[in-house]
Amino acid sequence: MSSLRHEFYETDEKLTISIFDRGADPAQISVKFEPRQISYANGEKSLSLQPLAGQIDPEKCDFTVGKVKVEIRLVKMTQGRWGSIIGDAPDALQATPIRPTTTPAVTEARAKPKKNWDELTTKILSSEKEKTTDEDPNAGGDGAVNTFFQKIFGDADDDAKRAMLKSFQESGGTTLSTNWEEVSKAPVEVKPPAGSEWKKWA
Numbered sequence: 001m002s003s004l005r006h007e008f009y010e011t012d013e014k015l016t017i018s019i020f021d022r023g024a025d026p027a028q029i030s031v032k033f034e035p036r037q038i039s040y041a042n043g044e045k046s047l048s049l050q051p052l053a054g055q056i057d058p059e060k061c062d063f064t065v066g067k068v069k070v071e072i073r074l075v076k077m078t079q080g081r082w083g084s085i086i087g088d089a090p091d092a093l094q095a096t097p098i099r100p101t102t103t104p105a106v107t108e109a110r111a112k113p114k115k116n117w118d119e120l121t122t123k124i125l126s127s128e129k130e131k132t133t134d135e136d137p138n139a140g141g142d143g144a145v146n147t148f149f150q151k152i153f154g155d156a157d158d159d160a161k162r163a164m165l166k167s168f169q170e171s172g173g174t175t176l177s178t179n180w181e182e183v184s185k186a187p188v189e190v191k192p193p194a195g196s197e198w199k200k201w202a
Helices: 117-127 141-155 158-170
Strands: 006-010 014-020 029-034 037-042 045-049 062-065 069-075
Touching: 029 062, 029 069, 037 069, 141 158
Parallel strands: none
Antiparallel strands: 006 014, 014 069, 029 037, 037 045, 062 069
16 A cells, blocks of 8 residues: 655645545545545555544545545534644643634624615605794795785775885885875885895886
């Protein structure tokens, strides 16, 4: 029986052994995994490695056959570096079992629920009841002012209506009077708001 040249590399979770067996036939290869031992055989060629430097999980170990070499992947039962394939020391790392590293840390944090902005806007708008003109004289803007003047004009008698029209037109919209006796005597004077100046357009 001839022995085979081999080398290895490792991570904390796995140890990979490369056995240089050029042109190996996958149907002829036999690999046996045990907790502290692996055995490789291909016809007259064989390799037995024991005791392994640490325990492996035989159920999770596997191998692949290439043109030049056979790769055997050993899954460690305990996390850490062995430094070599074989060693007769007891498992120093038996107390620290491998933690699963497949779950990303992101999944541990709960996803924040998304805000439904349309629902929030509707809720705020429905909770804000419209103020009446009694509560706020500026409520409703121009629409409310126009409604107010239409109500006054609609409820007024003919003299009051004439006074409103004359005072509004002659003052350029700066004065509104319902007193016909006062308005009928002379043209209504323009009274612009404080801080503004009246200009007559030609």
